[in-house]
Amino acid sequence: MNIENLKKVDPDVAGLIEKELERQQTTIELIASENFTSEAVMEACGSVLTNKYAEGKPYKRYYNGCDNIDKIEELAQKRACELFHMDHANVQPHSGAQANMAVFMALLKPGDKVLSMDLSNGGHLSHGSPVNFSGMYFDVKSYGVDENGCIDYDDVERMAIEHQPKLIICGASNYSKIIDFKRFREIADKVGAYLLADIAHIAGLVAGGVHPSPAGYAQFVTTTTHKTLRGPRGGIIMCDEKYAKQIDKAVFPGMQGGPLEHIIAGKAVALLEASKPEFKEYAQNIVRNAKALAQGLLDNGMDIVGGMTENHLMTLDLRKTGKTGKDMANVLECVGITANKNTVPNDPQSPFVTSGIRLGAAAVTTRGFDEEAMREVARIIAEAIKNSDNNAALTQLRQDSLKLCKKFPLYAQYSRAGQF
Numbered sequence: 001m002n003i004e005n006l007k008k009v010d011p012d013v014a015g016l017i018e019k020e021l022e023r024q025q026t027t028i029e030l031i032a033s034e035n036f037t038s039e040a041v042m043e044a045c046g047s048v049l050t051n052k053y054a055e056g057k058p059y060k061r062y063y064n065g066c067d068n069i070d071k072i073e074e075l076a077q078k079r080a081c082e083l084f085h086m087d088h089a090n091v092q093p094h095s096g097a098q099a100n101m102a103v104f105m106a107l108l109k110p111g112d113k114v115l116s117m118d119l120s121n122g123g124h125l126s127h128g129s130p131v132n133f134s135g136m137y138f139d140v141k142s143y144g145v146d147e148n149g150c151i152d153y154d155d156v157e158r159m160a161i162e163h164q165p166k167l168i169i170c171g172a173s174n175y176s177k178i179i180d181f182k183r184f185r186e187i188a189d190k191v192g193a194y195l196l197a198d199i200a201h202i203a204g205l206v207a208g209g210v211h212p213s214p215a216g217y218a219q220f221v222t223t224t225t226h227k228t229l230r231g232p233r234g235g236i237i238m239c240d241e242k243y244a245k246q247i248d249k250a251v252f253p254g255m256q257g258g259p260l261e262h263i264i265a266g267k268a269v270a271l272l273e274a275s276k277p278e279f280k281e282y283a284q285n286i287v288r289n290a291k292a293l294a295q296g297l298l299d300n301g302m303d304i305v306g307g308m309t310e311n312h313l314m315t316l317d318l319r320k321t322g323k324t325g326k327d328m329a330n331v332l333e334c335v336g337i338t339a340n341k342n343t344v345p346n347d348p349q350s351p352f353v354t355s356g357i358r359l360g361a362a363a364v365t366t367r368g369f370d371e372e373a374m375r376e377v378a379r380i381i382a383e384a385i386k387n388s389d390n391n392a393a394l395t396q397l398r399q400d401s402l403k404l405c406k407k408f409p410l411y412a413q414y415s416r417a418g419q420f
């Protein structure tokens, strides 16, 4: 990470960036929506492309001087379409939430009905939460998961028939089972609804062939690029050709101004990386590692919502320990493990306290953690929760987590690496 100029111009920001690098290198990252992008992606994102205005689409811009930008954005679009087997891609959404917003804008009028997964059951804010634009301007009905953490497809169908939504959304932020896109499409067809598959969390697994693809089932696919896909922070919308114009218009001028072409270049690089055989191996390793973590937790007497995970994440169910997600996520931070509190199905605690912790394997798999390392992570988590009031035990567990970080270095070529 070359920040020599930054150190001279703004030592405050430079110092904090170095500290953040050190934090990432010396802690175990289990936040299921995070990952470590490549140096190549970061170089593209940190480039002179940040200087360019390029409102419009490739070769149809409102500004001059876009020759190079056009080619870069076109590459990103082409690579997205090839990787996910979709007709059309708009790579301009600044984030996953904005990708969803554009799909809502393209298809719906305020007040139209939407059927999506409830936020506290694993859905996303932008799928219709009352505090989000999606819940404020649209009539949202939501489906949940059963006690085993599974979508009840018959119940989704029953709700679709009852409410006759114009749009059905599948895809989640906290769901550990394979999503049946075919079944969702059948339900959508039955009531004449569009189907949006939001694969923000599982995009890398889909690209790597370890989760079924929504292509051929969902007319609209949205994703983030920074979760399992391991690119820069951002969003992408993909759709059937016949909706391309509608979607593009919703993104610009409907919702956004100038696209972030430096980030789009980063997306192009990440999409290229995700098309390589090594990425398939990475995706397989994520799922293998998630299963090893889940099995390790079960072996240590912990509960997991829905039992064994089928993808990259799981929710630790703390109900029988009498401890809360909020407190235990803080205890895990003390022992060098970063994760977030999360509700479990029928959680007796409020969403601010919760009885669960969401854990994901994508980021640690990037730094090379193997199944043995995941079993050690599971032991550290279980011990930390059991000994949450024992400072001596927590201090020892922090040493254990540091040992794993040293064994699997991250961004080793950057400054500070190896100094801890």
Ligand SMILES: *Cc1c(COP(=O)(O)O)cnc(C)c1O
Pocket: 033, 094, 095, 096, 097, 098, 100, 123, 124, 126, 171, 172, 173, 198, 199, 200, 201, 224, 234, 235
């Ligand atoms: C993370 C996520 C998003 C939002 O992505 P942002 O880039 O944070 O806006 C949307 N949908 C799902 C399912 C997600 O998990």
